[in-house]
Amino acid sequence: MLNQTQILLAIESFIERIQHDQIDDGQILRSLQELIPAFEQQHVIGTHYGRHVDIFIILMKQVQSYLQRQCYAELDTLLCQQVDVLRALVHQSYPWVGTERCAFQMQEMRNQQSLQNYIAQVLQQKSRSLVVRVDLKYPLNCQEQITAQLFDQHMKILRNRISNGDRCFADLEGFVWAMEQGGKSTGYHCHLLLIYDGHKHQNDYGIAMAVGACWREITQCLGNFSTSHEPEMKQRFEQEGTLAIGRIERKNLQQIQNVLNYVKYFTKPEKYDQRLRAKASSRSRTFGTGQLK
Known part of the structure; x- marks a missing residue:
């Protein structure tokens, strides 16, 4: 089926x-x-x-x-x-499709510019930040149960917990989320980036795992997650000069630029094939950020 x-x-x-x-x-x-x-x-x-x-x-x-x-x-x-x-x-x-594609690309360009400005300002709020990236999804054997409505419901609960600073979302300086729909293997999923006060938190891997556990709780174990915060992955990024997660120093301009490059993935005009083909309603949002303090 x-x-x-x-x-x-x-x-x-x-x-x-x-x-x-x-x-x-x-x-x-x-x-x-x-x-x-x-x-x-x-x-x-x-x-x-x-x-x-x-x-x-x-x-x-x-x-x-x-x-x-x-x-x-x-x-x-x-x-x-x-x-x-x-x-x-x-x-x-069929011309509707071309109009939709153009509208999507224009919106993604606007989102990308606003996101770049937002992240740049968030990273200036503290001398040290902790950047955590988690991708929230559903395993293939559960996707038969996942509809646009259920995904939207799960995301609303998640966003509420983020806004309230519940548990693993305490001491957030900023965040961004983007809902997408991939191919047969990924289905509905969300890219999530969290920026914490780096003076209060240092364990980015532990936070990433806690966020993943929170997602599994919200989805009643239907969901799973992936993250790149394992030491081996971070070491590889560091060797390549592209490390954009974990501890980020405000004075380190290369690290700041790495993060700005990193978040472009959240809002790429070329990702038309990753757009949501179905939303719970016409008012459902697929992208958002926190508010500057």
């Missing part, structure tokens, strides 16, 4: 193949027989979808009007002219 991410990626690929004339009529009908029931099974009213899915919904409604309440197995009976109409609907609506 496909999980929500796999269904949305399959729909995106399907629309792209129609748009670029890479699929014949029989393949269109067989794909619709598989994708429509799968999409209906995981669809939640109020979900805000990307443009590929919006186009698919138009196709789905057209198919339903053709079938007149017959089951989707009867799609095989559609005429060539009816499939031509489906193709035309994709071609007519």
